[in-house]
Amino acid sequence: MSSTVVKPVRDSKAPKINWARTEEAENFAKTVKLFRQGKIDPDSFRRFRLQNGAYGTRMTDDYAMVRIKLPAGEIYPNQLEKLAHLSEAFSIGSAHVSTRQNVQLHWVILEDVSEIMRSLADVGLTSREACGNAVRNVMCSPLAGVCGEEEFDATPYAIATAKFFLRNPLNQALPRKFKFNFTCCEKHGMVRMTDVGLIPQTRSVGGNTQRGFKIFLGGGLGNKSFVGHQLEDFTPEEDLLYTSIAVLRIFDRLGDRKNTARNRMRYLVDQMGWEKFRNLVLKERAIVRATQSVVVTLDIDDAPAKISNPIRISGSDGKSVPDGFSRWRKSNTFEQKQNGYHSVSLTLEAGDITANQLRALADVCREFSAEGYARTGFLQDMLIRWVPESDLAQLYSRLLEAGLANPGSLTMVHPVGCSGTTSCNLALTNSHRLAKEIQRKFLDLKLDEDNDLRDSNIKISGCPNSCGQHEIATIGFFGGGGRNDKDMYPVYQLSIGGRSDGETMLGVNVLRIPAKRVIPAILKIIETFKAERRQNDTLKSWIHKIVTGHSDTSTKSVADIKKILLPLTVVPSAAEDKDFYADYGSDSSYHTRTGKGECAA
Amino acid sequence: MCGLNGKPIMDADSLRSLLRDNSIRVIDVRRKEDYKKDHIPKSVNLPLADLLSDDTPERVLKLAQSLGIDDQTPVVAYDDTFGALASRVAWTLQYLGHRDVSLLEMTYTQWKTLGLETDSNEPSVGTKTHSIALKPEIMATADYLEKVKENKNVIVIDNRERLNYLEQHIPGSINIPYRTLASEDKILRPKDELKRLLQNRGISDNAEVITYCGSVGTLSGLAYYALKSIDHPNVKLYVRSFKEWKNLNKPIVKQENADYWDLSAE
Numbered sequence: 001m002s003s004t005v006v007k008p009v010r011d012s013k014a015p016k017i018n019w020a021r022t023e024e025a026e027n028f029a030k031t032v033k034l035f036r037q038g039k040i041d042p043d044s045f046r047r048f049r050l051q052n053g054a055y056g057t058r059m060t061d062d063y064a065m066v067r068i069k070l071p072a073g074e075i076y077p078n079q080l081e082k083l084a085h086l087s088e089a090f091s092i093g094s095a096h097v098s099t100r101q102n103v104q105l106h107w108v109i110l111e112d113v114s115e116i117m118r119s120l121a122d123v124g125l126t127s128r129e130a131c132g133n134a135v136r137n138v139m140c141s142p143l144a145g146v147c148g149e150e151e152f153d154a155t156p157y158a159i160a161t162a163k164f165f166l167r168n169p170l171n172q173a174l175p176r177k178f179k180f181n182f183t184c185c186e187k188h189g190m191v192r193m194t195d196v197g198l199i200p201q202t203r204s205v206g207g208n209t210q211r212g213f214k215i216f217l218g219g220g221l222g223n224k225s226f227v228g229h230q231l232e233d234f235t236p237e238e239d240l241l242y243t244s245i246a247v248l249r250i251f252d253r254l255g256d257r258k259n260t261a262r263n264r265m266r267y268l269v270d271q272m273g274w275e276k277f278r279n280l281v282l283k284e285r286a287i288v289r290a291t292q293s294v295v296v297t298l299d300i301d302d303a304p305a306k307i308s309n310p311i312r313i314s315g316s317d318g319k320s321v322p323d324g325f326s327r328w329r330k331s332n333t334f335e336q337k338q339n340g341y342h343s344v345s346l347t348l349e350a351g352d353i354t355a356n357q358l359r360a361l362a363d364v365c366r367e368f369s370a371e372g373y374a375r376t377g378f379l380q381d382m383l384i385r386w387v388p389e390s391d392l393a394q395l396y397s398r399l400l401e402a403g404l405a406n407p408g409s410l411t412m413v414h415p416v417g418c419s420g421t422t423s424c425n426l427a428l429t430n431s432h433r434l435a436k437e438i439q440r441k442f443l444d445l446k447l448d449e450d451n452d453l454r455d456s457n458i459k460i461s462g463c464p465n466s467c468g469q470h471e472i473a474t475i476g477f478f479g480g481g482g483r484n485d486k487d488m489y490p491v492y493q494l495s496i497g498g499r500s501d502g503e504t505m506l507g508v509n510v511l512r513i514p515a516k517r518v519i520p521a522i523l524k525i526i527e528t529f530k531a532e533r534r535q536n537d538t539l540k541s542w543i544h545k546i547v548t549g550h551s552d553t554s555t556k557s558v559a560d561i562k563k564i565l566l567p568l569t570v571v572p573s574a575a576e577d578k579d580f581y582a583d584y585g586s587d588s589s590y591h592t593r594t595g596k597g598e599c600a601a
Numbered sequence: 602m603c604g605l606n607g608k609p610i611m612d613a614d615s616l617r618s619l620l621r622d623n624s625i626r627v628i629d630v631r632r633k634e635d636y637k638k639d640h641i642p643k644s645v646n647l648p649l650a651d652l653l654s655d656d657t658p659e660r661v662l663k664l665a666q667s668l669g670i671d672d673q674t675p676v677v678a679y680d681d682t683f684g685a686l687a688s689r690v691a692w693t694l695q696y697l698g699h700r701d702v703s704l705l706e707m708t709y710t711q712w713k714t715l716g717l718e719t720d721s722n723e724p725s726v727g728t729k730t731h732s733i734a735l736k737p738e739i740m741a742t743a744d745y746l747e748k749v750k751e752n753k754n755v756i757v758i759d760n761r762e763r764l765n766y767l768e769q770h771i772p773g774s775i776n777i778p779y780r781t782l783a784s785e786d787k788i789l790r791p792k793d794e795l796k797r798l799l800q801n802r803g804i805s806d807n808a809e810v811i812t813y814c815g816s817v818g819t820l821s822g823l824a825y826y827a828l829k830s831i832d833h834p835n836v837k838l839y840v841r842s843f844k845e846w847k848n849l850n851k852p853i854v855k856q857e858n859a860d861y862w863d864l865s866a867e
Contacts, residue, residue, distance in 0.1 A: 029801055036803075058859040088780035092763045094866040106864050107763055109776065111801045352866035422864040433863040585860040593858050 012077045012365075013372030016301070017159065019069065019166065020121035024128060028052055029114035046598065051134060051172070053127025054113045056598045057106070058425050065423060066091075066105045066116050067130035071162035072140035072155050072182070073101035073376040073383075077362035080374065082123045084358035086116050095358060097351040099416055099469055100179070101139050101376040102130060106423045129166060131598070133174045135248070138162035140182040141189050142377040145305065146336035146343055146385055149185035151200040152211055157240060158182040160298035164241065170248055175255030176263045178248065179220070186502040190378060192219045192228040193472055193500050195265045196247060203234055212236040215243060218269030218277065219504075221466035226266040227504050229274045231281065239285065241298045246284035250277075307370045309388060321393045328396055328407040331448045336385070341370070342392060343385040346399070347406035350417040350435040351380025360402035368395045379457075380416055381409055408439070408448035412456040412539070415439055416469055420462030420479065421583070425595035429479025429490045429515060431462035433584040441519055452529070456539045458522065460492070465597075472500040474540050475522055476507045481592040482514060484571045490515035490583040490590050496525070496561065497547030499540070508547045510562050516580050517568040528555060528564055609691075609829040610789060611677050611703040613717060616641075619675070626670050626726075630680040630687045631709065641679065641705075641712065642720035645669070649686040652693060653817055658733055661697050669726030672699070679705035679712070683779060684788030688822030692838055698734030704826055706787050739825075741811045741837040743849055746771070749809070756804050758812045760820040761843070764865060767856040771813065771846060775802060779820040782827045789823075792831050799831075809835045816844035 035045040046056075049064070057063040068083070075083075083103055087095045090112045091105040098104055108116060120126060130137060140158035144150065161180055165171050171178065180196045183189020191197025197216040202209050213235045219228025235243055247265075254272075256263035269277045334343040346361075353361075361382070365374050370386035377383055387395055399405035408414050417435025420427040438458060447453055461468030461478040470476030476498050482491035491512050498507030513521045529539050532553035537545075545551045547558060555561060574581050574589070581589045619625040620643055627644035629636050636646040645668050652664065670676055676694060678687035684704055691702045705712070713719060749755045750773050757774040759766050766776040781798065784790045790798075804810065810828055814820035818840035828836045839846075847853065 029797075032801075060856065060859075085780075085785065088762075089778065089783075090781065092861065092865055093780075094864060096864060107767065107861055109802075111803070112781075112798075114801060115798060349866060352864060354866045357866065419864065420860070421858075422860045422862075430860050430863060433860065436863070583860075585863045 012362075013306075015074075015076045015079060015124045015373075017071075017163070018124040019071070019126040019128075020117075020124055021126070021128075021167075022118060022121040024052065024126075025114045025117035025121060028054075028117055032111055032114065047132065050132030050598060051129060052113075052117070053130035054108075054110070055131045056425055056595075058421065058423050058427070059593070059595055062110060063107050064110050064113055066108050066113055066127050067098070068103045068105070068120060068125055068127050069130045069137040070101050070103060070125070070376055071138050072144070072158040073142050074159075074373055075103070075376065076123075076373040077365045079123045079125055080358045080362040080365070082119060082125070084355040084362075086119055087358070088355045090116055094352050094354045096419070097348060097353065097376050097380050097382060099351075099378055099380055099467070100137050101142075101378070102137050103376065104419075106419070126166070129171070131177075133176050133178075135165040135171045135174075135178045135180065138165075138180045138182070139194075139378070141184040142375040142383045142385075143188050143334065143343060144182065144184040146334075146338065146341070147184035147188060148335075148337040149187060150337075151202045154182040154184060154198065154200045156300045156302045157198070157200075157213075157237070157298065160300045161240075161244060163299055164244075170245065170252075174248070174252055175257045176260065176265075178251065178265065180244070190472070190500045191216045192504040193221055193225070193469075194219055194228065195251075196244065197228055198240075201234055210236055213240060217247060217281065218266045218274070220264050220266045221469055221471055222264060222266075223261070223465055224267070225466060225471050225506050226270055227506070228266075229269070229278070231278060239289070241296070242285050242288045242292070243281070245292075246281050246288050249288070250280055250284055305371050307386060309370050310367055310372070322397050322400060324400075324405070324407070325393055325396050327446075327449060328405055329392060331407045331411045331413070331454075332409040333392060334410065338386075340389050341385075342387050342389055343383050344387055344392070344395060345377065345409035346382045346384070346404050347409040347414055347439075348381055349439055350415070350432050353382070353404075357402050357404055360398070360404065364395065364398055364402075367398075379414060381414065406443060408443055410454070411448045412453045412458060412474070413439055413442040413448040415458035415460060416473075417460045418462050418468035421585075424462065424467075426465060426597040427462035427479065428481055428592050428594065429462045429492065430583045430585045431460040431468055431477070431479050434477075434492075434515065434518060435460050435468075437584055438519060438522070447526075452533065452538050453526065454538070456543075463594075470495060470498070471506045472498040472504070473507060474498065474543055475525065477513075477518060479515070480512070481590070482512065482571070484573070487574045487581055488590050488592065489571070489581045492518055494521060494565070496558070497543050499544070503544075505547075508558050510558055511565060511569065513565065513568055514571065514580060515583055521565050521568050524565060524568065525561065528561075609703050609826050610706050612706050613712065613715070616677055616705060617717070619677075625675045625677060626668060628668065628676060628678045628687075628690060629709070630678055630690050635681070637721070637723075639719040639721045641709070642718050642722075643724050644679075645724065645726060647690060649680075649689060649819070652690060656693055658697055658735060661693055662731055662733055665694060665697065665699070665731050666728050669729050670694075670699070671729035671731050673701070674729065675701040675703075677703050677705050679707075679709055681709040682819075683783060683823060684708060684826070685779060685819040685823045688826050689817065689819045692739070692818070692822045692825055692840075696736050696740055698732065698736060704788065706789070708788060711786055739837055741813075741839040743839070743841065743846055743851060746811055746813075746839050746846075747851060750774075750811075752809075754807070754809055756808045756810050758810060758821070758824055759843075760812055760814045760824045764862060765815070767859075767861050769847075769853045769855050771843070772852050772854045774813070777802070777824065779814070779823055782823055789827050789830055795827055795831050799828075806833065807835075809837070811837045811839050813839035813842040813846070816842055818842050
C-alpha cells in the first residue's frame with residue numbers, strides 16, 4: 001500500500017527540545033495490559049499511570065485524562081496540529097488548556113493512552129510527570145521575553161529547570177507534587193502561590209550586571225492555602241539549581257508521606273515555621289554547592305530568539321478593518337517591550353479549544369508570529385507573540401474565521417473554571433460550565449470594554465480544592481451542595497479580594513450563593529461598585545480596600561457586601577423554580593456525587 | 602473478494618496506472634455539483650444520497666449495471682469525507698456479491714493536494730450485466746446483533762465520536778471514533794498501527810467484529826474496511842446502525858454522572 005506520492009511539508013519553526021521517549025509509550029501499553037490481567041495491583045498501577053501523566057476520570061476506571069506538559073507553555077505549530085488530531089482520534093474533539101500551561105485531553109480510553117504518548121513523541125512532547133508526586137510542568141509567564149517590566153527573560157531558566165528535573169530520580173517519588181513557577185514581573189506572575197516561585201532580578205556587582213532571582217518558597221493554593229515566603233534578597237543565577245535541589249531534598253526527606261491530604265511543602269513550612277525552614281534550605285544549599293560535581297549545571301540556552309517576520313501566503317489584502325477589531329484589540333493585545341510588536345491573547349471558554357481551532361492556530365502562528373510558535377498562559381488561555389502591529393487587523397480576521405476572536409481575554413470577562421463535574425472525581429458542581437456562562441453573559445453586556453473592571457478577575461473551583469484558583473480571584477467561587485428540606489441545589493461559596501501579584505492575599509469568604517444566582521451576585525457587586533466608586537477606583541482596588549479595612553465608601557466591610565447579596569440567597573421551593581435545583585449543563589435535579597481524588601495518590 | 606491483489610485499499614500509484622490501462626471503474630461518491638467541477642479522470646459519479654434513497658439489492662444491481670460494472674470489473678471508490686461515504690458504496694457492492702471492490706487510500710482533497718490528475722469530463726459508460734450473489738456474512742441486522750452481542754467472541758465497535766458514544770450507545774459496545782482510523786494523509790493508518798490499536802483494545806484476530814455508527818453505516822463502513830485492511834477475517838457492518846437500534850427501542854446505556862458535553866468547545 002505504499003505510495004511514492006509524498007505530500008510537501010510546509011515550512012515552519014520546529015521545536016527546539018525533544019521532551020519525549022518513545023519507549024515510555026510501549027511500556028505504558030504493556031503495563032495497562034498487565035493491570036487489566038490483574039498482574040499489577042491497583043495502587044501501584046495508579047502511581048505508574050500518574051507518573052506518566054494519565055489522571056483518573058469521574059466515576060469510571062475506563063477513561064483517563066492525559067495531561068501534556070508544555071514547559072514554559074511553548075507549543076509549536078506541528079505540535080498544535082498533533083494535538084488537534086489526537087483530540088479527534090482519542091478524546092472529545094476538543095482539548096483543554098489548563099491554568100498551569102498544560103494541555104489536557106479528557107475522556108481518553110485507558111487503553112489508548114499509550115497511542116497518545118507515542119504520537120506526542122513524534123513531535124517531541126511528553127506527559128511524563130505531568131501528574132503524580134513529581135516536579136510538575138515548570139511554568140513561566142507567557143509574557144517572559146516581551147514584558148516591559150522584566151529584568152531579563154526567565155524562559156531559558158524555566159526550560160533548563162524542566163530539563164534538569166524531567167525523569168531525574170531526585171523527584172520520582174516525592175511526598176507530593178511539586179511546582180515551579182517562573183515569571184517576568186510581579187504583575188504577570190503567581191510566584192507566591194506555588195512551591196517555588198521565581199522573579200528575575202539583576203544587581204550591579206563591581207560595575208557588572210549580575211543576573212539572579214527573587215525566590216519564594218512554600219506558597220500554594222489548595223484545601224488550605226498559604227502565601228510563599230521570600231528566601232533572601234537576591235539569589236544569583238549560579239545558585240538557582242543548588243537552591244532548587246536543596247529545597248527538593250528537604251521536602252523529600254521531611255515531607256509527610258502518610259497524611260497525603262496535608263503534605264504539600266507549604267504544610268511543612270507552616271508546621272516548621274518559616275525561619276527554621278529557611279535556615280534548613282540555606283544549610284542544605286551550602287552542602288549541595290560543596291558536594292555537587294561541576295558537571296551538574298542548568299543547561300541554559302540563552303541564545304537570542306530567532307525573530308523573523310513570516311512570509312505570509314495570503315499577503316496583506318488591504319481590506320477594511322473588520323467589525324469588532326478595536327474592541328478585540330483593546331482587550332486581547334499586549335504591547336511588547338520590542339517596538340512595533342504585540343502579543344495576542346486568545347479568549348477561550350474555560351480553556352477549551354476545538355481540533356479545528358488548534359489547526360487554525362497552527363497556521364496563524366506560522367503566518368503571523370515572528371517567533372513562530374505559541375504559548376499557553378496561566379488563565380486557561382493561549383498567546384501568539386511577536387505579531388507586527390501592522391498585521392493585527394489581518395490576524396483578527398483570521399481568528400474570526402476560526403471562531404477564536406472573542407474579546408475580553410485580558411479582562412474580567414475571561415473567568416477560570418476548573419473541569420468540575422465534566423470530568424473530575426472530586427467535583428461537586430459544574431464550575432466549568434459556570435465559567436462559560438459567565439463569559440457569554442459578560443461579553444453580551446460588553447463588560448470587557450469597561451476599564452474599571454479590567455484588572456479584576458473571576459475564578460471558579462468545583463469543590464473546596466483550588467484547581468480553579470478561586471482564592472486568588474477578585475471574585476472567587478468554590479462549589480458545594482445546598483439543601484432545602486429533601487431537595488438539594490448547587491451552591492458556591494463566594495470570596496472576594498484575592499490576588500496573586502506583589503500584594504498577594506487570599507480572598508475573604510463572604511457567603512454561599514446558589515449556582516443559579518452567581519451571575520446576578522457578580523452583577524450586584526459591580527453595580528454597587530459603580531454607584532460608590534471614587535474617581536481612581538477600579539473594582540479590584542475598591543474590593544481591596546473593603547477586605548483590608550480601608551474602605552472610603554459606604555460599603556465598609558465584607559459584612560456590608562454580604563448584606564447586599566443576602567436577597568440572592570433566598571431559596572425558592574422546587575415547585576416554584578425547578579431550574580434552581582439543577583446545575584448548569586443538567587436538566588435533572590441536583591445531587592452531590594464524588595469519587596476518590598488522585599491529587600494525593 | 603475485494604480489490605486488486607486481494608487488497609481492500611488501493612494506493613494512488615496503482616490507480617493511476619490502472620486508469621492509463623482503462624481497466625478499472627472509479628466511483629466518485631461526492632455530491633453531483635462537486636463531481637461536475639472536477640474529479641479523478643474517467644470516474645463516474647454516485648452520490649451517497651442517491652444510493653441511500655433505495656439500497657435494496659435490486660436497485661443496487663441496476664445502479665452498478667448502469668455505471669458499467671459487470672462481475673469482472675475492478676471498482677475503486679473515493680469521496681471527500683474521510684473515506685466514509687466511499688466505504689458505504691464499496692461495502693454495498695460487496696454485499697451485492699461484487700468481488701473486486703476497493704477504496705482509494707486517500708480523499709479527493711488529499712489527491713488534489715498532491716497535484717494528481719483531475720478532470721471535468723464525464724465519461725460515457727455503457728450498461729453492463731451483473732449478477733446477484735448476496736453476502737449476508739458481511740452484514741449484521743439489529744436482531745442478529747442483539748442475539749450475539751453477549752457472546753465472548755463478539756466485539757461490537759461504535760465508530761461515532763466520543764461524546765456521542767458517552768451520551769448513549771449499545772450496551773457492551775466499545776468506542777473507536779472514526780477519526781482514530783485515519784493517518785494525517787490517508788484515510789487509514791498504516792497496517793502495523795491499526796493492528797497495534799486493536800491489540801491494545803484486546804480485539805483478537807479471531808473475534809467476530811460488528812461495527813456501527815450513527816445512522817447509515819458510513820463511519821462504521823470505514824471501520825469495516827480498516828479491519829479488512831489488516832485482514833481481519835470476520836467483520837460485519839450493522840448497516841442500519843444506531844438510528845434503527847433506537848427506533849426499535851433496543852437497550853441503550855449512558856455514561857452517567859458527568860457533564861462531559863461542557864468540555865467541548867464546539
